[in-house]
Amino acid sequence: MSGDSIEQLDRRLQRFARERDWEQFHSPKNLSMALIAECAELVEHFQWLSQEQSYRLPPDKHDAVAMELADIFIYLVRCAERLDIDLIEAANRKIGINERRYPAQRVRGDARRAGEYDNPVE
Amino acid sequence: MSGDSIEQLDRRLQRFARERDWEQFHSPKNLSMALIAECAELVEHFQWLSQEQSYRLPPDKHDAVAMELADIFIYLVRCAERLDIDLIEAANRKIGINERRYPAQRVRGDARRAGEYDNPVE
Amino acid sequence: MSGDSIEQLDRRLQRFARERDWEQFHSPKNLSMALIAECAELVEHFQWLSQEQSYRLPPDKHDAVAMELADIFIYLVRCAERLDIDLIEAANRKIGINERRYPAQRVRGDARRAGEYDNPVE
Amino acid sequence: MSGDSIEQLDRRLQRFARERDWEQFHSPKNLSMALIAECAELVEHFQWLSQEQSYRLPPDKHDAVAMELADIFIYLVRCAERLDIDLIEAANRKIGINERRYPAQRVRGDARRAGEYDNPVE
Numbered sequence: 001m002s003g004d005s006i007e008q009l010d011r012r013l014q015r016f017a018r019e020r021d022w023e024q025f026h027s028p029k030n031l032s033m034a035l036i037a038e039c040a041e042l043v044e045h046f047q048w049l050s051q052e053q054s055y056r057l058p059p060d061k062h063d064a065v066a067m068e069l070a071d072i073f074i075y076l077v078r079c080a081e082r083l084d085i086d087l088i089e090a091a092n093r094k095i096g097i098n099e100r101r102y103p104a105q106r107v108r109g110d111a112r113r114a115g116e117y118d119n120p121v122e
Numbered sequence: 123m124s125g126d127s128i129e130q131l132d133r134r135l136q137r138f139a140r141e142r143d144w145e146q147f148h149s150p151k152n153l154s155m156a157l158i159a160e161c162a163e164l165v166e167h168f169q170w171l172s173q174e175q176s177y178r179l180p181p182d183k184h185d186a187v188a189m190e191l192a193d194i195f196i197y198l199v200r201c202a203e204r205l206d207i208d209l210i211e212a213a214n215r216k217i218g219i220n221e222r223r224y225p226a227q228r229v230r231g232d233a234r235r236a237g238e239y240d241n242p243v244e
Numbered sequence: 245m246s247g248d249s250i251e252q253l254d255r256r257l258q259r260f261a262r263e264r265d266w267e268q269f270h271s272p273k274n275l276s277m278a279l280i281a282e283c284a285e286l287v288e289h290f291q292w293l294s295q296e297q298s299y300r301l302p303p304d305k306h307d308a309v310a311m312e313l314a315d316i317f318i319y320l321v322r323c324a325e326r327l328d329i330d331l332i333e334a335a336n337r338k339i340g341i342n343e344r345r346y347p348a349q350r351v352r353g354d355a356r357r358a359g360e361y362d363n364p365v366e
Numbered sequence: 367m368s369g370d371s372i373e374q375l376d377r378r379l380q381r382f383a384r385e386r387d388w389e390q391f392h393s394p395k396n397l398s399m400a401l402i403a404e405c406a407e408l409v410e411h412f413q414w415l416s417q418e419q420s421y422r423l424p425p426d427k428h429d430a431v432a433m434e435l436a437d438i439f440i441y442l443v444r445c446a447e448r449l450d451i452d453l454i455e456a457a458n459r460k461i462g463i464n465e466r467r468y469p470a471q472r473v474r475g476d477a478r479r480a481g482e483y484d485n486p487v488e
Contacts, residue, residue: 021231029176033291040284047277054151070216094192109143155413162406273420298395314460338436353387
C-alpha cells in the first residue's frame with residue numbers, strides 16, 4: 001500500500017465526480033444517505049447468518065462483501081472531503097478518547113460496556 | 123499523514139480490542155451492526171438541515187460530525203480486518219468498475235444515473 | 245381499513261414464516277438488521293433528490309416507495325411480535341412523552357429542537 | 367386496540383407536527399433519514415448480543431426497545447401520510463407478492479432464500 005493511499009483515492013473520487021458533473025448531488029446531507037444505504041447492503045449480507053457463519057463466507061460472498069466495504073469507504077472519503085475532515089487524524093483522536101473512556105482493567109470482557117462504547121462510563 | 127496510516131490505525135484498534143477482551147464480540151455480523159449504527163448518528167446530524175446547511179456546520183457540530191466519521195472509519199477498518207479485506211485495494215477496484223459502468227459522456231449531470239450508482243446502465 | 249388490521253397482518257406474517265420454517269431466522273437481533281436494510285432501500289430512493297422532489301414522485305417510483313414502506317412495516321410488526329410489544333400502545337405512550345418533552349409554545353418552528361427530537365430539553 | 371388505531375395515531379401525529387410548525391421539516395426525504403436513524407438505535411441495542419440474548423431482554427432494556435419500535439412506527443406513519451400511502455394496504459399487497467415469490471414447499475428452512483427475501487427466485 002503506497003504512502004498516500006487515502007489522498008490518492010480522494011483525488012480519484014473527486015475527478016470521477018467532476019467528470020460526471022455529479023458534485024452538485026454530493027452535499028454532506030446526500031452523501032450521509034448514500035453512505036448508510038451502502039452500510040445496509042453490508043448488513044443485508046449478514047442478517048440471517050450466525051456470528052460464526054459471518055466469519056466464514058464462501059468466496060463469491062466474500063468478494064461481494066469486499067465491494068460493499070469499498071462502497072462504504074468511497075462515500076466516507078467523499079463525505080470527509082466535502083467537510084474538509086482528515087479521516088486518519090479524526091480516527092486517531094477518537095481512539096484516544098475511547099482509550100481514556102474505557103480503561104482496559106475496568107471494562108475487560110464486558111459486553112455491556114462494549115455495547116455502550118459511545119457512552120461515558122460515569 | 124504518514125505512509126502506512128491505515129495499517130497503523132488497524133494495529134492500534136486490534137490492540138485496543140484485545141486489551142479489553144472485546145474481540146469475542148467483534149464478529150463481522152456484529153461489526154456491520156455497529157457500523158450502521160454509527161452511520162445513523164451521522165445521518166441524524168443532517169436530517170433536518172437543508173443541503174446548503176449541511177455544508178456550513180457551526181464549529182461544534184463540525185467537530186461532532188468529524189467524530190462520527192471517525193467512528194464509522196474505525197468500525198470499517200475493524201470489519202475489513204476481521205474479513206482480511208484490503209480497503210484501499212477494494213476501493214480502487216470498485217472505482218475502476220464504476221468508471222467503466224458510468225462513462226462520463228453518458229451520465230453527465232444525470233441525477234437518475236447518480237441515483238442508480240450501483241446498477242448497471244444499459 | 246378493518247378494525248384489527250395490525251393483528252390480521254401480524255397473524256398473516258406469523259403464518260407466512262411458519263409455513264416456510266423461517267421463524268428460526270427471525271430473532272429480534274436478525275429482524276432489526278432486516279428492518280434497517282429495508283429502511284436503507286427507502287433512503288436510497290431519496291438520496292439524490294431535493295426535498296421538493298421527494299414529495300412529487302413519478303407513479304412508478306411512488307409505487308416502489310410504497311413497497312419499501314410495506315417492507316419496513318412488515319419487519320416492524322414481526323419484531324414487535326417476537327418481543328411481545330404492542331406497537332399502537334407503545335407509539336401512543338411515546339407521543340405522550342414527546343408532547344410533554346416538546347411543549348408547542350416552546351419549540352415552535354425550531355429545527356434545532358426538531359433535530360433533537362429525542363433529547364430532553366433541559 | 368380500537369378499530370382505527372393507525373388513523374388515530376396518524377391524526378395525533380399530524381396535530382403534533384402542526385402545533386409545533388414542524389411540518390416544514392417533514393419532507394419524505396427528511397423523514398426517511400429520521401426513520402433510519404431510529405432503526406439504528408434499535409440495532410444498537412442488539413449489536414453485541416447473541417441471538418438468544420436478543421429474545422430475553424431485561425425489563426428496562428425491553429422497555430427501551432419498545433420505545434425504539436414506537437419511534438420507528440411514528441416516523442413510518444408520518445412518511446406514509448406525507449406520501450399518501452396506506453400502510454396496511456401496502457403491507458398486504460407486499461405479503462401477497464412474497465407468498466407467490468417464495469412458495470413454501472420450495473424455500474422451506476432455506477436461509478439463503480430467506481436472506482434474499484426481496485430478490486426474485488430464478
